[in-house]
Amino acid sequence: MPRTVRDVVFVDGVRTPFGKAGPKGIYHETRADDLVVKAIRELLRRNPGLDPKKVDEVAIAATTQIGDQGLTIGRTAGILAGLPQSVPGYSIDRMCAGALTAVTTTAGSIAFGAYDAVIAGGVEHMGRHPMGEGVDPNPRFVSEKLVDESALFMGMTAENLHDRYPHITKQRADEYAVRSQEKAAKAYANGKIQADLVPISVRRTNEEAGETGWGLVTADEPMRPGTTLENLAGLKTPFRVHGRVTAGNAAGLNDGATASIIASEDFARENNLPVKMRLVSYAFAGVEPEVMGYGPIPATEKALAKAGLSIEDINLFEINEAFAVQVLAFLDHYGIADDDARVNQYGGAIAYGHPLASSGVRLMTQLARQFEEQPHVRYGLTTMCVGFGMGATVIWENPNFEGEK
Amino acid sequence: MSTTAELLKGAAELFPDEVVTQAHVRHFDLPFGAGRFALITLDNGLDHTKPTTFGPQSLANLDAAIDQVERDSAAGEIVGVGITGKPFIFAVGADLKGVELLKKHDDALAIGKGGHEVFKRLAALAVPTFAYYNGAAMGGGVEVGLHCKYRTVSKAIPAFSLPEVFLGLVPGWGGCALLPNLIGADKAVSVIIENSLNQNKQLKGQQVYDLGIADAIFEGADFLEQSLLWTASVLKGEIVVDRPVIDRGEAWDQAVAKGRFIADSKVHGAAPAAYRALDIIARAKNGDLQQGYDAEDVALADLIMGGELRAGIYAFNLVQKRGKRPAGAPDKNLARPVTKVGVVGAGLMASQLALLFLRRLEVPVVLTDIDQERVDKGVGYVHAEIDKLLGKGRINQDKANRLKALVTGVLDKAEGFSDADFVIEAVFEEIGVKQQVFAEVEAVAPAHAIFATNTSSLSVSEMASKLKNPERVVGFHFFNPVAVLPLLEIVRGEQTDDASLATAFAVAKKLKKTAVLVKDAPAFVVNRILTRFMGEIQNVIDEGTPVDVAEKAVEPLGLPMSPLVLLELVGPAIGLHVSETLNKAFPDRFTVSPNLKSVVEAGKRGFYVYDSGKPELDPEVAALLKQGDSVLTEDQVRARVLDAVAQEIGIMLDEGVVAEAQDIDLCLITGAGWPFHLGGITPYLDREGVSERVNGKKFLEPGVASVPA
Secondary structure, rough: OOOOOOOOOEEEEOOOOOOEOOOOOOOOOOOOOOOHHHHHHHHHHHHOOOOOHHHOOOEEEEEOHHHHHOOOHHHHHHHHHHOOOOOOOOEEEEHHOOOOOOOHHHHHHHHOOOOOOEEEEEEEEEEOOOOOOOOOOOHHHHHHOOOOOHHHHHHHHHHHHHHHHOOOOOHHHHHHHHHHHHHHHHHOOOOOHHEEEEEEEEOOHHHHHOEEEEEEEEEOOOOOOEEEEEEEHHOOOOOOOOOOOOOOOEEEOEEEEEEEEEEEEEHHHHOOOOEEEEEEEEEEEEHHHHHHHHHHHHHHHHHHHHHHOOOOHHEEEEEOEEEEEHHHHHHHHHOOOOOOEEEEEOOOHHHOOHHHHHHHHHHHHHHHHHHHHHHOOOOEEEEEEEEEEEEEEEEEEEEOOOOOO | OOOHHHHHHHHHHHHOOOOOOOEEEEEEEEEHOOOEEEEEEEEOHHHHHOOOEOOOOHHHHHHHHHHHHHHHHHHHOOOEEEEOOOOEEOOOEEEEHHHHHHOHHHHHHHHHHHHHHHHHHHHHHOOOEEEOOEEEOOOOHHHHHHOEEEEEEEEEOEEEEEHHHHOOOOOOHHHHHHHHHHHHHHHHHHHHHHHHHOHHHHHHHHHHOOOOOEEEEEEEHHHHHHHHHHHHHHHHOOOOOOOOOOOOOOHHHHHHHHHHHHHHHHOOOOOOHHHHHHHHHHHHHHHHHHHHHHHHHHHHHHHHHOOHHHHHHHHHHHHHOOOOOOOOOOOOOHHHOOOOOEOOOOHHHHHHHHHHHHHHOOEEEEEEEHHHHHHHHHHHHHHHHHHEEEEEEEOHHHHHHHHHHHEEOOOHHHHHHOOOOEEEEOOOOOOOHHHHHHHHHHHHHHOOOOEEEOOOOOOOOHHHHHOHHHHHEEEEEEEEOOOOOOOOEEEEEOOOHHHHHHHHOOOOOOOHOOOEEEOOOOOOHHHHHHHHHHHHHHHHHHHHHOOOHHHHHHHHOOOOHHHHHHHHHHHHHHHHHHHHHHHOOOOOOOOHHHHHHHHHOOOOOOEEEEOOOOOOEEEEHHHHHHOOOOOOOOHHHHHHHHHHHHHHHHHHHOOOOOOOOOHHHHHHHHHHHHHHHOOHHHHHHHHHOHHHHHHOOOOOOOOOOOOOO
């Protein structure tokens, strides 16, 4: 049977505001599945052209797939969101790159012709499911020295990355973090973020956490606008005495969910759906687990090679800011300045937060907004580091591009 | 402290055990830059199985929450106020336990006024108010929302009602005055009167919206988010709520007249609540809300201090609580599992029982009878009923297939019952026949199997007496129609053991029946009282009182139907048979009416003809009647009938037929459909002085189903 690979597009993406994990966090009494369900519903409301019956798959990522993130959340979330029972769903896990992998895996299937349109997203409620909940690493990892003991602790891998690149100092990392907060605050002030947020009703019964009763969350909780270098200088380095990684130059522990519509370009056009980004290539790569923050570099190399592009062709970057050092390692590798205007224009996870498996779609949603505003840009990429030594990169083309091809 | 706060503080002192509802106030920014908002959450801190209610302290908490939002509003800090409930529950109205405790008219008045004073403040706020009916809303819960300017409702709401009239009250925190002014008198009468008197029918979310009670409806999955987005749009003027104009002309009077007709047909003037509610709705036509609220206060206080409401609450508690935890039932852990049911007989009653066991237990059910034709007919009946359920969409095809495969019929009891855990007989009412049947079943059934009999008048102990294991026999007396009437009289024979009895109660629970433990006494509870009641009516007719006078005499009780209409429904022949049985047991009190005998002998199936549309005494029956010359008035007839009933119940309690008078009332409510406002019957007999006249004492302690002393 002759086959034609089909173009795949990012139709639309939304997310819940991100919250701080923990007893005082906005989502402390909110279920993880409810977060992703509400994101899916908003996505469907925003895109009435997509007949829910025509959704071929619901792929939802979560790192800790137990409790309200278990039970094959892609399937249960579909039913809870009111999708027809005929729409199937499944769960995905690639830790931090969960939602990104939900997009690429379904995109591959769309290109192959198995699907026309899917919902892909992710959720992580790190308050209800702290990192490492229920894990049981094989003792051979340590006994046979397959990985360094620090590989399981992301903060330690970030310290390891500082060791590898001594020129990436704590000072540089803190400066990067301050800029991330500034850019995020500016993006909020300019209304770049709110349009893609789903308001979430939240209940609070614990008086110590604030006013009780039902409330409504319409903004990200972790943001710290006005953060200064002085603020950051005094923070503890919890992963190593006299270390460099602090709560200020890393993403926090967060709760949140994202969802996107991915479709074949033909399907999107036939159904009058928006085409916000066109998929060019994607790649995943493995690195030493104890320096997992290095992962985006080989992943990007692979993705560029597959696309036949070079880094110079990329004019917008959305890099997940798990740690400032990991972004800086990437920028140094490609000779890009720390404050290059093409990188994380709206700020990043240091400001917004990083609910592990949900973050990939946040990067895409923000890149899509930037594409819309910057028709002179043809290519952009979304990239993230992944636990246990991986990187993930997706290269996108701007359908609004007005330049010469 | 405001006068409202003082009023509520006084009321709260009368009700120290209130489950208190908190009114949390939380502030946040609405989307689209619509401004800062204050949302009140009503929450009693318990899960959804303990719905949020309003007692005096709860109202005081809401009052305090309104103090806060009033200050916010005066300071220009908020653009609107909302009110909603905890998950799955909005609020289900006044706490009835608090109402039961009220002893004085003034205290009752304070409850009405307290609610009004607090709720009215919501309407008086300077900023727009919004109610978000997120879950179950009843009575005062519905009413607090009616005081808001706008309402949204969740599509997922299973229950929304103003059930006050059902209990014997009026919607007295604004419901009677506000609802007709919001949606018109006709729809308001449907909600307040018709639904209440129609077994307290509940509205679903969609109906709440369609009636115009809510201005917007959203799905349950993100109801509050969408309600708040809608609120933002309303506040920004992007959505304008447009409600239809209310017809304040003749339609209003017609609606009230319709309400009176419904009330007459249901309670025959015997319970005041519906009429009081209709009076207020009638006056609400002029749109003067305060006048309506004042009328509500008075009606509420009068009704709270009246016997009908106390009887109504008593009846409600019997059905909701005692009906679910039967008095005298043995430890439920003694119950044995029932994985297969045998039914002896395949006639209509047996087939109905087979269907019920099949649907509720979902285990194999085997029918047996004396020939293949009857067996086939029985199984055929069950299959046809399953098809009807399928046709109505009550079950799906898979369930229909499953149920049909579970029901079988055989001639050979050994084949059918060798692995049955529970065998029920519904064969001819003759002790010898039943003894024979159980002996045959015992020969083939497992040693642990329970034998149940659906006898209505024979002795369970006698039926068991010839068995090797008489301790396994229990009475399982259903009421016709089996699918409709909830009551199941569970009869303990002299030798019945606890395990068999516990199994019977466990099965009853799975059958979703209201089980009452009854001693093995002639005709048990409902039939004995009904027969004594009917017997006295027949006596006065036989002695010379005209039929219509005898019938009308008991109308003020508001029974579901007149005595002779009931006898028609039961069948005169069966009625005669039961009266003969009881006459044998208690010849001094139970008579056999010669007139009834001749009606039965003439082959008549009823007393009335309905050619004119109304029941009229059948001339053929009239010709058969031989009456004496003692003509009584309605009052005299009623006194005789009630005296007889009070005497019989007194004797039954002395004999220990049931544990308490409460069980008698529970039986009459769930097995004979006797109304809530009578509390079954003993609260009424106490209230009317009949109990003391006949037995020298009341059946119930003061406060149990009456205003406490």
